[in-house]
Amino acid sequence: MADQTLASLAAGLKARKYSSVELTKAFLGRIEHAQPALNALVTVTAESALAAAAAADVRIAAGTAGPLTGVPIIHKDIFCTSGVRTTCASKMLSNFISPYDATLVGKYKDAGTVMLGKANMDEFAMGSSNETSFFGAVKNPWDLAKVPGGSSGGSAAAVAARLAPLATATDTGGSIRQPAALCGVTGLKPTYGRVSRYGMIAFASSLDQAGVITVSAEDAALTLQAMAGFDPRDSTSVDVPVPDYAAELQQPMRGLRIGILTEFFGEGLDPAVEQAVRDSLAVWQKLGATIQEVSLPNLPLSVPTYYVVAPAECSSNLARFDGVRFGHRCEDPKDLLDLYKRSRAEGFGSEVKRRIMTGTYVLSAGYYDAYYLKAQRVRALINQDFRRAFGEVDLLVGPTTPTVAFGLGDKTSDPITMYLNDIYTIGANLAGLPAMSIPCGFAAGLPVGVQLIGPHFAEGRMLAAAHAYQRETDWHLRAPSGWAADFEPSTTGGAA
Ligand code: GLN
Numbered sequence: 001m002a003d004q005t006l007a008s009l010a011a012g013l014k015a016r017k018y019s020s021v022e023l024t025k026a027f028l029g030r031i032e033h034a035q036p037a038l039n040a041l042v043t044v045t046a047e048s049a050l051a052a053a054a055a056a057d058v059r060i061a062a063g064t065a066g067p068l069t070g071v072p073i074i075h076k077d078i079f080c081t082s083g084v085r086t087t088c089a090s091k092m093l094s095n096f097i098s099p100y101d102a103t104l105v106g107k108y109k110d111a112g113t114v115m116l117g118k119a120n121m122d123e124f125a126m127g128s129s130n131e132t133s134f135f136g137a138v139k140n141p142w143d144l145a146k147v148p149g150g151s152s153g154g155s156a157a158a159v160a161a162r163l164a165p166l167a168t169a170t171d172t173g174g175s176i177r178q179p180a181a182l183c184g185v186t187g188l189k190p191t192y193g194r195v196s197r198y199g200m201i202a203f204a205s206s207l208d209q210a211g212v213i214t215v216s217a218e219d220a221a222l223t224l225q226a227m228a229g230f231d232p233r234d235s236t237s238v239d240v241p242v243p244d245y246a247a248e249l250q251q252p253m254r255g256l257r258i259g260i261l262t263e264f265f266g267e268g269l270d271p272a273v274e275q276a277v278r279d280s281l282a283v284w285q286k287l288g289a290t291i292q293e294v295s296l297p298n299l300p301l302s303v304p305t306y307y308v309v310a311p312a313e314c315s316s317n318l319a320r321f322d323g324v325r326f327g328h329r330c331e332d333p334k335d336l337l338d339l340y341k342r343s344r345a346e347g348f349g350s351e352v353k354r355r356i357m358t359g360t361y362v363l364s365a366g367y368y369d370a371y372y373l374k375a376q377r378v379r380a381l382i383n384q385d386f387r388r389a390f391g392e393v394d395l396l397v398g399p400t401t402p403t404v405a406f407g408l409g410d411k412t413s414d415p416i417t418m419y420l421n422d423i424y425t426i427g428a429n430l431a432g433l434p435a436m437s438i439p440c441g442f443a444a445g446l447p448v449g450v451q452l453i454g455p456h457f458a459e460g461r462m463l464a465a466a467h468a469y470q471r472e473t474d475w476h477l478r479a480p481s482g483w484a485a486d487f488e489p490s491t492t493g494g495a496a
Contacts, residue, residue: 005477006071006165006219013060013070020060020070024053024114027072031116031163034483038139040148040157042077043085044117052114059112068226069112074158074167077118078125079105079210080199084115088201089133090123092327092347102199103231104168104210111226119167120154123349124318125175125203127151128421131412132351139408140183141480142446146405149179149421155213156183162484166214166223170200172207173306174400174425177437180213181400181449184439186466186476187213188220191456192432193238195224196231204313205236207306207429216476217438217466221245224459240457248460249467254288256465259393262295264424270403276441276448277399283472284397284465294392296385301378302426307419308362308375309430314352315359321347354415379430386431390455395465399424400437400449424451434459438466439475447475 004012012018028046035041049072056070080086080098087093101109108115122132130138130153138153140146141161148157152169156179159167169176171189180187189211200210212223225246230239260281265274281291321327323343330346333339348356362371389396401421411418428435433456437449454462470476 004165005215006222007216009165010067010071010222014065020053020056020114021050023070024049024072024116027116027164030161030484034141034161034163037144038141038157038161039136040120040138040154040161040163041074041117042087042089042120042135042154045084045115048084049114049116056112056114066111067222068108071113071166072116072164073108073113074116074119074155074164075105076121076152076155076168076170078121078170078201079168080201081105081115081118084118086118086201087134088124089121089135090348090352091134092321094134094328096326098199100199103196103233104227105199107227108168116164119152119158122151122153122351124201124314124352125151125170125172126314126351126355128174128178128418129406129408129411130154130179131408132349134349137408140405141483142184143405145407146446147182147408149182149401149405151175151179152213153179156180156185156187159183159185159213159215160480162479166212166219169211169213171209171211171429172203172310173429174422176211176213177400177425177435177449177451178421180437181451182405182447184447184475184478184480185213185215186217186220186436186438187211188224188436188459188463189428189434190224190228190459191238191434193236194434194457194459195227196229196234196237198231198233202317204310205317206313207310209429217436217463217470218249220436221249221463221467224463243460245460245463249464251461251464252288253284253465253468256284256289256395257393258284258289258291259294259389259396260291261299261396261398262293263297263299264398268402268420268423269399270443272443273399273401273403273448276443277450280440280450280469281397283469287468287472292393294389294396296382296389296427298378298381298385299427302382302430303419303423305375305378305382305430306422306426307358308371309379311355311359312363312372313359315356315363318352318356323347351415382427383431386427386433395462396453398451400451404443404446404448428453432456434462436462436466438469439478440473441475
């Protein structure tokens with residue numbers, strides 16, 4: 001069952017090969033087995049999971065089940081879950097229990113999914129290695145000495161180790177795609193505004209996007225169907241119809257114009273990663289797609305632009321965590337100022353503090369024009385580059401990351417090197433474009449991801465290209481050994 005996708009597990013439930021309770025018990029068993037080594041979850045909700053699974057089994061028996069009813073899911077701990085602790089992997093929120101569900105969590109609940117727990121992540125989603133979590137780093141299931149990527153490293157590690165067939169995630173500068181690449185799973189960041197941000201703890205509101213990590217592109221299409229759509233409670237949610245993504249998966253590859261970005265194949269790209277990505281292009285070519293090179297001359301400016309815009313927005317979003325309105329409160333404050341200062345000093349980790357300080361600086365009266373305004377202008381130029389490129393091609397393809405997973409601790413002392421990890425992913429966030437990463441091979445025994453970027457709301461086309469690739473290859477079905485294999489659900493009992 002280790003190789004099973006969400007689609008096949010859902011089919012198994014429907015065919016009554018096993019019940020949701022059996023499936024849930026099997027996945028909870030895997031979590032118990034893997035958690036001490038991987039640290040992929042912050043909270044495990046075994047009891048409520050079994051209750052939700054029993055309710056799902058009733059729906060299945062009554063014939064009122066939807067496509068995801070009874071399927072286990074893990075939510076990134078950035079999404080508010082009513083009654084269940086939501087920490088954002090910060091000491092600041094280590095005892096926060098939200099009184100409501102994020103829109104996305106509510107949609108998955110309505111769909112009948114079974115929440116197994118909350119995934120570990122970088123603190124407030126700031127990081128590329130999961131090492132900034134207050135709850136400790138997540139380990140890469142392919143090699144415990146390596147990082148899983150970040151910030152959605154818990155989600156990616158959990159799906160890679162088959163602790164759940166899907167995990168929700170968020171992507172502000174690459175946090176779905178980069179860990180998906182480093183853990184050998186499929187990661188989808190939809191168009192900005194396609195999926196509601198209501199109840200998702202804000203990092204940089206003009207860049208943040210909710211999405212999902214799954215085994216396959218087909219699974220990503222199934223889950224996007226459940227979470228996409230307009231939400232009046234999110235003012236940046238976009239009111240455009242949600243297509244039938246499963247039907248869109250069948251789009252033909254013949255005549256599809258794929259652009260490869262000159263800027264993504266330069267210095268800094270590991271040759272073994274480049275080789276795996278170039279090999280993947282040959283697969284689409286064989287299916288009838290054409291490949292041409294396109295240039296986005298302003299793209300190399302995306303990392304410095306992001307590291308002005310994202311900290312600026314985070315410094316204002318995180319102002320609410322002051323020990324009064326939200327978050328950790330220090331002991332015995334002398335006065336109000338002391339309460340603010342010590343609560344924030346104690347509650348936030350050092351990367352979060354670095355971002356808040358940078359953000360406050362670039363927004364300050366004397367430096368606003370020189371940094372923030374300049375960054376917004378460059379962002380507009382990057383947007384224009386993408387618009388021009390999508391006049392020539394239907395999809396852009398390139399590497400997701402410059403290297404495979406690096407060692408735990410290798411980059412923690414040098415933030416700039418850490419920031420450069422997102423060099424290929426940040427552009428899509430600055431322009432609000434849908435993008436995904438799918439497994440395309442291995443280098444030095446570790447997974448490599450290929451990235452697809454589409455025009456706004458072209459998720460269907462992008463998923464179709466990923467699905468076509470996954471029908472020709474089996475990289476996405478490879479799972480690291482040692483985690484899931486011992487825990488098979490009983491296939492004899494059937495549903496009650
Ligand atoms: N790694 C990037 C950062 O540290 C992106 C994080 C994200 O997408 N949430 O900001």
